[in-house]
Amino acid sequence: MAYRLLIRRIYTPLIKDIHQLPASTTIIASSSSAFSTFLQSATSRSSFLSPSCAQPRSLPHISSRHVSFNVQDQEDFTERVINSELPVLVDFHAQWCGPCRILGPRLEKAIAKQKGRVTMAKVDIDDHTDLAIEYGVSAVPTVLAIRGGNVIDQFVGIKDEDQLDSFVKKLIGQ
Incomplete structure (x- = not known):
């Protein structure tokens, strides 16, 4: 579990940056074999990170009065x-x-x-x-x-x- 949390903290910002790149940038950059390998491994890693990393989890809202x-x-x-x-x-x-x-x-x-x-x-x-x-x-x-x-x-x-x-x-x- 600690390993997964560490992976999430390291790769989640990278994966979000990759998904936000324009399509033309991804195609040009993917011609490099090193980047292509990184992109494939990051994409495969995102499968166990999703959907919890795609959107931040929120705590259940409990309405409480200030008594x-x-x-x-x-x-x-x-x-x-x-x-x-x-x-x-x-x-x-x-x-x-x-x-x-x-x-x-x-x-x-x-x-x-x-x-x-x-x-x-x-x-x-x-x-x-x-x-x-x-x-x-x-x-x-x-x-x-x-x-x-x-x-x-x-x-x-x-x-x-x-x-x-x-x-x-x-x-x-x-």
Whole structure:
């Protein structure tokens, strides 16, 4: 397999260049026996390279909603969290916090399951100390559930996926 990948990387650009040559160039150049041999071998090699090399493969497109956003400043927090029509999960975290790095993806997964009925705001406490103080954050990760501008529930630390799912469902009122 590695050999095939190496061959593809070496010969694919050459084969594309050969196919793009005008017909008259190919006929004139093919009179040379060395070039003719190269052309025949390159053409025969292209059989195992095609069709995957003829057109670049694309990854399957998965439509995904951005279920979370980073808070930029106090005004952004007020506009996107406090004044939000949707319930918002606020994740107070820090870059240096190991448990925060574990909890963040779990929260995003739990939010994604709700398919747009709730959103998540990420607040870095080192960048937004004022928000952390305002909401009484003394340890990270701290997660607040806010609906209609009011804190409905909160927790500190890591939760497993089932606990996070029930926390999110409680936020949206199920």
